[in-house]
Amino acid sequence: MAKSLVIVESPAKAKTIKNYLGKDFSVEASSGHLIDLPKNKLGVDIENDFKPQYEVIKNKKKYLAKLEKAAKNADKVYLASDPDREGEAIAWHIADQLGIKDKSYRILIHEITEKAIKESINSPTTLSEDKFDAQQARRVLDRLVGYQVSPLLWKKVRRGLSAGRVQSVALRIVVEREREIEKFITKEYWSIEGDFLPINSGDQNPFSANLIRFDSNKVEIGSEQEAANIVNQIKNNDYHVSSVDKKERTRKAQPPFITSTLQQEASRKLRFSVKKTMAIAQKLYEGIELGAVGPMGLITYMRTDSVRISDQALSESRKYIMDKYGNKYLPEKPSLYKVKKLAQDAHEAIRPTSFDFSPDKIKAHLAGDEFELYKLVWQRFLASQMTPIIYDQTSIEIKSEKAAFRTTGSIIKFEGFSKVYIEGKEEDEQNGEDDEKKLPKLSKDQGLSLKDLKMEQHFTQPPPRFSESSLVRELEEKGIGRPSTYSSIISTIQDREYVKRENRKLKPTVLGKSVNDMLIDGFPEILDVKFTADMEDKLDKVEQGSINWVDLLKDFYKVFSQRLLQAEDKMKSLRRDGVPAGIDCNECGAPMIIKWGKRGEFLSCSKYPECKNAKPFNYDEDGNIKVVEKVQPELSDINCDKCGKPMVIRQSRYGKFYGCSGYPGCKNIKRMNKEKPS
Numbered sequence: 001m002a003k004s005l006v007i008v009e010s011p012a013k014a015k016t017i018k019n020y021l022g023k024d025f026s027v028e029a030s031s032g033h034l035i036d037l038p039k040n041k042l043g044v045d046i047e048n049d050f051k052p053q054y055e056v057i058k059n060k061k062k063y064l065a066k067l068e069k070a071a072k073n074a075d076k077v078y079l080a081s082d083p084d085r086e087g088e089a090i091a092w093h094i095a096d097q098l099g100i101k102d103k104s105y106r107i108l109i110h111e112i113t114e115k116a117i118k119e120s121i122n123s124p125t126t127l128s129e130d131k132f133d134a135q136q137a138r139r140v141l142d143r144l145v146g147y148q149v150s151p152l153l154w155k156k157v158r159r160g161l162s163a164g165r166v167q168s169v170a171l172r173i174v175v176e177r178e179r180e181i182e183k184f185i186t187k188e189y190w191s192i193e194g195d196f197l198p199i200n201s202g203d204q205n206p207f208s209a210n211l212i213r214f215d216s217n218k219v220e221i222g223s224e225q226e227a228a229n230i231v232n233q234i235k236n237n238d239y240h241v242s243s244v245d246k247k248e249r250t251r252k253a254q255p256p257f258i259t260s261t262l263q264q265e266a267s268r269k270l271r272f273s274v275k276k277t278m279a280i281a282q283k284l285y286e287g288i289e290l291g292a293v294g295p296m297g298l299i300t301y302m303r304t305d306s307v308r309i310s311d312q313a314l315s316e317s318r319k320y321i322m323d324k325y326g327n328k329y330l331p332e333k334p335s336l337y338k339v340k341k342l343a344q345d346a347h348e349a350i351r352p353t354s355f356d357f358s359p360d361k362i363k364a365h366l367a368g369d370e371f372e373l374y375k376l377v378w379q380r381f382l383a384s385q386m387t388p389i390i391y392d393q394t395s396i397e398i399k400s401e402k403a404a405f406r407t408t409g410s411i412i413k414f415e416g417f418s419k420v421y422i423e424g425k426e427e428d429e430q431n432g433e434d435d436e437k438k439l440p441k442l443s444k445d446q447g448l449s450l451k452d453l454k455m456e457q458h459f460t461q462p463p464p465r466f467s468e469s470s471l472v473r474e475l476e477e478k479g480i481g482r483p484s485t486y487s488s489i490i491s492t493i494q495d496r497e498y499v500k501r502e503n504r505k506l507k508p509t510v511l512g513k514s515v516n517d518m519l520i521d522g523f524p525e526i527l528d529v530k531f532t533a534d535m536e537d538k539l540d541k542v543e544q545g546s547i548n549w550v551d552l553l554k555d556f557y558k559v560f561s562q563r564l565l566q567a568e569d570k571m572k573s574l575r576r577d578g579v580p581a582g583i584d585c586n587e588c589g590a591p592m593i594i595k596w597g598k599r600g601e602f603l604s605c606s607k608y609p610e611c612k613n614a615k616p617f618n619y620d621e622d623g624n625i626k627v628v629e630k631v632q633p634e635l636s637d638i639n640c641d642k643c644g645k646p647m648v649i650r651q652s653r654y655g656k657f658y659g660c661s662g663y664p665g666c667k668n669i670k671r672m673n674k675e676k677p678s
Contacts, residue, residue: 004075006021009029011031016286016287032060037053050550052136077104078105088106089132092127106127112285142164144557145165149519149564156575157511170471186461190221191455212404224457239449241442242444244395244442244443248392248393256351276369284298285297298354299351299352304348305483319355352381384417395408396409396442522563574595643666649672
């Protein structure tokens, strides 16, 4: 019998850890949470200090029974669930259900390597009541909002919708950006670019510069005519170099990944969704089978908001850089990065667990997407510990009696960390700023020959829609959610059809906009960005032990319960009123409205039930409603054997069949086979 039992939440994690521990240990997995609030009721005793009414999750009883049996035969039980609030709750509930608090120990594993696991077992800690209370407070908060507001949406819009304390704020951010775009008024503007050559230089390759001033005023050109007038006045001017500013500059590497930056970069560079990134990162953390080496965790814990790096990782990475790239690429001191003000700093940055396993070395053991994400983590971390890029930046100003032009060029002198890695950009941020541009050698007062003037038309652009990665960045900057919740927030607003992905951008649907407006009207505080960010801060303080979790819930519910009472009457019914569609009924002429049913949105006459006209629809490329006309079924050459009307050929998910054209008056149907119905 094993003397010690290690309990983790994932079978994959259990398999990896089992590989490192001897016969004195057994390792079992809970397969996630075993205990939770009930699904079929609120499960919170509001009058009794918000006491949660926990129960064993229905399909997890077999796992609990297995753990009970294993724990009875163990002298010590090590609770090794993930080192975050959810992991703490899993550990807490297991200890409580198994009745093993007197022989249980909490171990925090930030990387699944032999060294880290043995160190954690040799220095166990106790369960953190404060961390558990923070998870419990968040769980109860989310249940109070979700289970009491969602039924309002079912009643007033359609069943299956949900509201959430954080997801609804994320939806609000997406909707408000869309409305900024809708209100944006595009303005025309023009730019003028000149091509110049140094006089008497023999150089035949002109360089370009942009017009920045005309008649000593900053250039703001609103029309083609204005641009043409300026060109006519400056095309025959004499030009000279008025200033040359040359500086050596450096650009430092970005910090190693935290959860949000990993999600953003995987979206930009690998086109991964946030959900996919976290699923693959979880596998890399829990362990990958590496042939003769066995299973091994390849990256540190992937839910973190800290850029902190262990001394050992710094030492190992510096040795790797020196051996692989040489002294020029290794800074004198390790690069340390500042942890953000609101970061919990409970875990290290996301980094490789060992520098013995480069991506190329273990590529054969990784699936394609696993390899790409591991390579991204590997390269980003190495780059964070390498020397800066060094480049010369030259800014040249050119003048005549009426005009001033400016151009800037940069030439890389030393590639530094870019030998390994360059950060990606959002598609709407691709502006070419980092491109090298070589300028000729010029000196102050040197004469220049103007070879060409080009006018170009532009239009101001609205702010871009959020992508998944830029929404994560926005949530992080506003203090909404935490590393463990970004993925579920973004998945939920898409799963509920509040937001859809269109060309990799998030666009709110009519349903999303309507639900957003209803929730803001009914629950203004709950949908307030600052209120939600402050609540995240308070949850952090519960974990730190400076706020009592029950007091936090009481303060919240005081406001929320009042809004809940008012919302039943105050919130409008979209189930009844719908949303104006901007088109008229083709049967009675009344306005059509958008409503929602089991199969999604549809057009309905606003005069219903007097007029029962209803039609499916979709949207054209410009977002305008396009009615989908019902396809008339094909007429067959046989008649119904019940009413005599012609039979038509219809299509179901099981295939084609004959149906009476008199439906719904006559519901006769026949299977299509070799014999026609008589």
